[in-house]
Amino acid sequence: MADSKGYITRAEEKGSVNISEDVIAAIAAAAVIEVEGVAGFSTSVGNEIVEFLGKKGTAKGASKGVKISTQDDVITIDAYVMMQYGAVLADTAREVQNAVASSVEAMTGAVVASVNVHICGIAFEKK
Secondary structure (H helix, E strand, C coil), X not given: CCCCCCEEEEEECCEEEEEEHHHHHHHHHHHHHCCCCEEEEEEEECCEEEEEEECCCCHHXXXXXXXXXXXXXXXXXXXXXXXXXXXXXXXXXXXXXXXXXXXXXHHHCCEEEEEEEEEEEEECCXX
C-alpha cells in the first residue's frame, strides 16, 4: 500500500535529508509487528481483504499493510491489521498507535499527525 514514492525532506545544516515514504512505512510496520495482539497485516481494498500477511514476513513485505500520507512534513499513517483472537481490540489498537507514532517520530524527526488503525479481521490460532 505504500505505492507512492514521495519523500519527507528535512533541511539540515550541511544539506537536506530525504526520507522515502517506503522507509517510513517499513519503520511503522516494524513497530506494529512488535505489539502483542497483532496477528499480522492485511492489504485491503474497500471492504474486501485481499491478502493476509503474517508477522513472519519482513518489514518490507509487511509495509504493504501500511499506507503513508504526507503534507508539509506532517505524516498520517494508516495500518491495516489482523488481530489475534482474544485481544482487546481497542486497547491493542491504541498500543499500535502509540508504538508507530513514537517509532516514526524518533527515527525520522518528523511529526506524526495521526495513526489510523484499520482492523480488517481476526486471526484464530491453528491447532
